[in-house]
Amino acid sequence: MDAEVANASWRLEDFVDSLVVELDKTRETLAVKALNRPLSYTVRELALDLNIFPSYDGDEVTFLTAQPGQQGASKVSIQLGTITDQQVRVTSKPPASKGEVTIDQADIDKDTKKKLRKIGVTNADDLKTIERKNVDIAQVEDGIDYRKLANQIEKSKRAKSPPVVRAASLVAGDDDRPTLVIAGERLAINPRFPPVAVIDGKLAEVLSSSPEEIRVAVSHADRFARPAELVLTVDPFAVMRVNLQDRKGVQ
Amino acid sequence: MDETFRPLSATLLDFAGHSPVVGGDEWGQRLTMTGIEIASPVELAVTRGADGSLLIGTTPPLYPLMTSVAPVFHNLRFRAASEEQDGR
Numbered sequence: 001m002d003a004e005v006a007n008a009s010w011r012l013e014d015f016v017d018s019l020v021v022e023l024d025k026t027r028e029t030l031a032v033k034a035l036n037r038p039l040s041y042t043v044r045e046l047a048l049d050l051n052i053f054p055s056y057d058g059d060e061v062t063f064l065t066a067q068p069g070q071q072g073a074s075k076v077s078i079q080l081g082t083i084t085d086q087q088v089r090v091t092s093k094p095p096a097s098k099g100e101v102t103i104d105q106a107d108i109d110k111d112t113k114k115k116l117r118k119i120g121v122t123n124a125d126d127l128k129t130i131e132r133k134n135v136d137i138a139q140v141e142d143g144i145d146y147r148k149l150a151n152q153i154e155k156s157k158r159a160k161s162p163p164v165v166r167a168a169s170l171v172a173g174d175d176d177r178p179t180l181v182i183a184g185e186r187l188a189i190n191p192r193f194p195p196v197a198v199i200d201g202k203l204a205e206v207l208s209s210s211p212e213e214i215r216v217a218v219s220h221a222d223r224f225a226r227p228a229e230l231v232l233t234v235d236p237f238a239v240m241r242v243n244l245q246d247r248k249g250v251q
Numbered sequence: 252m253d254e255t256f257r258p259l260s261a262t263l264l265d266f267a268g269h270s271p272v273v274g275g276d277e278w279g280q281r282l283t284m285t286g287i288e289i290a291s292p293v294e295l296a297v298t299r300g301a302d303g304s305l306l307i308g309t310t311p312p313l314y315p316l317m318t319s320v321a322p323v324f325h326n327l328r329f330r331a332a333s334e335e336q337d338g339r
Contacts, residue, residue, distance in 0.1 A: 006253075006296075006298055007296070007297060008297060008298055008305065010297060010299075014304075014305050015297070015305060015307075017305070018304065018305040018307050019259070019307065021304075022259040022260040022263070022307060023260070023263070025258075026260045026264055026267070029260075029264055029268075030264070030267060030268070033268065037270055040270075040271070040333070041267040041271060041287065041331040041332065041333055042331060042332060042333075043263065043267060043329070043330075043331050044330045044331055044332050045328070045329070045330040046263070046327075046328070046329055046330075047327070047328040047329075048325060048326065048327055048328075049325060049326035049328075050325050051323050051324075051325055065295050065296075065297045065323075065325075066323040067323060068294075068320045068321065069320040070323060071321075
């Protein structure tokens with residue numbers, strides 16, 4: 001079965017992407033050719049005047065290429081020209097860094113995503129830039145709450161790199177104070193939110209925290225002789241429940 | 252993609268894939284084409300591949316005669332310059 005769709009409707013963005021791919025293939029082949037032939041051509045401009053039928057479904061505009069026998073099509077012109085490396089650097093956003101959450105990946109409703117794309121926001125950094133410049137985006141796009149959005153993106157980011165507990169041990173801390181040491185990865189990664197620990201419903205003091213380790217003060221050394229539940233809120237988007245029992249208590 | 256059509260890059264390579272140097276010994280002189288500009292009506296087939304990507308197929312006008320079903324011609328403009336002309 002042929003999975004190819006004949007005369008597919010397309011978004012302008014998809015069409016330009018395909019056009020760029022075709023142009024790149026041409027350039028690459030010409031560049032290889034230039035290795036053997038010292039004199040060759042470089043593509044300077046490519047333009048297409050298309051006969052199309054646009055349609056709008058309330059969400060996005062798509063186009064259908066006019067087929068033989070069809071009349072009354074609209075015209076759209078697309079021109080691709082060459083620009084210098086420097087122009088590319090000035091006009092392009094740097095690619096998303098590792099671990100960066102884009103708007104598409106964030107747990108945000110479709111409507112808000114659409115509004116954000118309209119104002120050129122594609123990732124969390126764009127939102128931070130807007131905040132730094134003290135712009136009230138609710139004024140630009142109705143119904144967008146910066147704080148709520150930043151939290152949703154932060155939540156999605158945290159979901160991509162959740163905290164991991166590797167080990168829990170009870171040690172004698174300063175002044176021989178019994179201390180519970182939780183070791184792991186990506187534990188307390190946000191300095192703005194110090195972790196909060198609750199053991200069997202009672203607030204416990206967090207002595208120190210880092211991405212690899214959290215130290216919690218324990219009231220007495222026999223605290224975990226019986227099973228206990230530790231609820232560790234390492235930041236507003238990561239809450240862990242750990243059941244603890246001293247091995248001596250298990251035996 | 253219908254076999255009548257071929258990828259746009261193949262058409263563009265045909266436009267710019269030859270040597271800019273013309274002439275030679277029998278002519279007694281050599282000329283260098285410093286640029287090419289082509290404007291041509293084309294027929295287009297825009298299909299979607301199995302991976303969801305758009306494939307742009309082109310062909311020059313297929314029939315030199317009037318046909319009962321009128322073809323739709325799109326316009327393609329292409330400009331290339333020799334690398335020498337580019338100052339490289």
